[in-house]
Amino acid sequence: MKNVLIITSYFPPETGAASNRIFHLAEGLKDHQFNVSVLTPLPNYPTGQIFKDYKGKFKHSATENGILIHRLWIYASNSKNKLLRLIAMLSYSFSLVWFFMWHKIPKTVIVQSPPLLVAFTCMLCLKSKKRHLVLNVSDLWPIAGLELGAFKKNFSYKMLEHIERFNYKRANLVLGQSEEILSHVTSIFPEKNTFLYRNYPDFESPKLNYNPSNGKLKIVYAGLLGIAQGIYKLCQELDYSTIEFHIYGSGAEQVKIETFIVNHPELPIIYHGQVTRNELHEVLLQYDITIIPLLKRIYGSVPSKIFEYAKLGLPMLYFGGGEGETIIETHELGWIAEAGNYNELNSVITSIKSDMISESLRQKIIEKGKKEFDFKSQLGRLKNII
Known part of the structure; x- marks a missing residue:
């Protein structure tokens, strides 16, 4: 050995x-x-x-x-x-x-x-x-x-x-x-x-039991609330007319995000704090799509979330540019918006309809992940x- x-x-x-x-x-x-x-x-x-x-x-x-x-x-x-x-x-x-x-x-x-x-x-x-x-x-x-x-x-x-x-x-x-x-x-x-x-x-992909949202699109972010991810900026720039935004995690921007939510009670932003990884895998499945943002395109960076969410069958909206964008597009794992372009991001979100996010789409994402990664x-x- x-x-x-x-x-x-x-x-x-x-x-x-x-x-x-x-x-x-x-x-x-x-x-x-x-x-x-x-x-x-x-x-x-x-x-x-x-x-x-x-x-x-x-x-x-x-x-x-x-x-x-x-x-x-x-x-x-x-x-x-x-x-x-x-x-x-x-x-x-x-x-x-x-x-x-x-x-x-x-x-x-x-x-x-x-x-x-x-x-x-x-x-x-x-x-x-x-x-x-x-x-x-x-x-x-x-x-x-x-x-x-x-x-x-x-x-x-x-x-x-x-x-x-x-x-x-x-x-x-x-x-x-x-x-x-x-x-x-x-x-x-x-x-x-x-x-x-x-x-x-390396974990077992969950059994899919997806119930699409009847009202607003439920978007989730889970992970580090750091400067590179730009979640505080995202909270400020999103168009909330058709969405809810759910946040899990902790990090340097946590206090700023919590303060922003308190100061804007009219916005459908819900901060859930930090949960264990196993718990997170369970709760993520109740959302329609996940967003993977980077404040700026960073050469060489490919967020690990792409591969974890592929295993979960969770459709992704990628907002970070670079190689990560190419992976999402090439393997049809979700949607992309130009890094730093919040107008385009909101436009892409508006174009995502509930009937696009089917259980068959999620199963397809799981199968793509197994095949490619x-x-x-x-x-x-x-x-x-x-």
């Missing part, structure tokens, strides 16, 4: 695409007869505070569902202050170095990126002729940060570019969640081994090269 270590900054019980992605990868490799262990910080995302069950601990190790999970100390913070966020990343990096010094590390290591500095620490400390390093790239940083307005092209940005290239160079294999990510990597290192790894989750076939190919 081959040993593999996965190093990530996010893992359940934390919620969100990043933790779900790595969890499914760990479970999938375990099911393919790998002896899997995970290195991750003490749970703190997205609140920026260590979860109650882990407070006061420097390290916590336990075997969960056959996977050994080491949770290391981190200075937890979700502050917008760049210095505090840097300290948080560095604290986890220091914990990783300490762990590397006192533990035997398997020959095969999968490292999640971003965060760039955490990946850099792993690539710097673990590279050896006998070790096989796999870099799992879910977003292109620092490019994504530049497009979101978080960075400016200055000395700090140049340093991050050097770190990014160092990480790619040291990796024996790069996994990418999008074709754009892999194209970017091979534009820098043409001979680099790459593998397209879509985040198609099947998790087990991806893992079957991946296990032979890591």
Whole structure:
């Protein structure tokens, strides 16, 4: 049985695409007869505070569902202050170095990126002729940060570019969640081994029992309420004459969204808070369509929600541009609207009629997802090269 270590900054019980992605990868490799262990910080995302069950601990190790999970100390913070966020990343990096010094590390290591500095620490400390390093790239940083307005092209940005290239160079294999990510990597290192790894989750598709809305179209968003998703802006720009808007999740914009709802009681916006992933899968099925927005088109980004909702058979309205838009259109998973164009978004919503959202459409989406993104076939190919 081959040993593999996965190093990530996010893992359940934390919620969100990043933790779900790595969890499914760990479970999938375990099911393919790998002896899997995970290195991750003490749970703190997205609140920026260590979860109650882990407070006061420097390290916590336990075997969960056959996977050994080491949770290391981190200075937890979700502050917008760049210095505090840097300290948080560095604290986890220091914990990783300490762990590397006192533990035997398997020959095969999968490292999640971003965060760039955490990946850099792993690539710097673990590279050896006998070790096989796999870099799992879910977003292109620092490019994504530049497009979101978080960075400016200055000395700090140049340093991050050097770190990014160092990480790619040291990796024996790069996994990418999008074709754009892999194209970017091979534009820098043409001979680099790459593998397209879509985040198609491994759970049983639900039995469909859809009852269409008799009145307004019920649109749901579920996920991180962060700056990149732009849910607060969406609340301000939607035309509510024919829709209800339901929101699940938490994040940096949560307070602003809640305040907007309180100040506009006439608008049919309902914030449901945060629920577990299993609960979410149940409640999502009562809605007509889901919206997947990005405030701006981000090169390399393909929201994992696309693949999860395909598994659920939930029709999607994609409002983020780029490769995600192409996937929705090519595989007929729903509707698209030009990123940032709220007039077009409202026009597309108005064109969606209840008779379009049939149970047969949902079954078609499930079948498309299985055919195009099947998790087990991806893992079957991946296990032979890591």
